[in-house]
Amino acid sequence: MQSKNYKLKRIKRLMRVASIIRKRKGCTKSGDSNYEENILDRDFTTRSPNNKWVTDVTYLEYGLSQKAYLSAVKDLYDRYIVSFEIGKHNDDPLVMRTLEKAFKTLERDDDLLFTVHIKRICPSNFEIRSTSKYVTRS
Template sequence: MNEIFNKALLPMIKDAYEEKDGILGYRQMTIKLNRERHLTVNHKRIYRLMGILGLKSVCRRKRKNYIHSTPEITAENILNRDFESSEFGTKWLTDVTEMKYGNQNKAYLSAILDLSDKSIVSFVVGHSNNNELVFKTFDIAHMTYPDATPLFHSDRGFQYTCKIFKKN
């Protein structure tokens, strides 16, 4: 059954390839056949059959350019895995956690935890993982405990290593 369908697909693929002067790769070929011929064909099948026919797109997909940057380490690891504290407000941990809800929704929880009693000092929930979320969390902690001068410990994620965070 599959072999018969594959043999019927081969001339369709070759015709579509020649019609578009070899521009179509397997992704666009799949879309074209599924839409114009009202087929339901998987992209992996098209990829395999184009390989059998020796057809490749003459156009290459543009690569995404990423800016490689050296991660900025803000401070050495002073805490050094000593996650114990006898006094409140001397050692605080912070992190941002992604939570998924519904079909495709995400929320981000930024929290600060005190190591003396493992209590949450402050937290903020938002819909985007950005510096504003982290700054709000720190502002609430500072307003709630203005006299505290804790040692902050984080996972050195992008929110905590950026230049704006260092200034604040």
């Protein structure tokens, strides 16, 4: 028996006419998640400055499809941007520069709840810094 090749467009059209819906691919969960416990738990209020910080990385488009990445640390007390960095690549050094600038602004030894919701941020120097007495990772 000889097999025939049909174009995908024809198969989709015939399936639509016959009301045939393909089975969707299921999603799989990976077993190794590297996330910290969510201590912040969506409680974005605080009674004093430098008690809770959050961080994020976003991109800015400029020119003809050019991208720059903005990494920022925000204090949840007054929504003040504690530090920020702009770079050409969304990588760990960009985030580490931002965090180092933010830690330099601390003048007291109070506890700081610092939340990092980005999975890839776990270089060894951040691990060491975040084990200090004033930082709790979330």
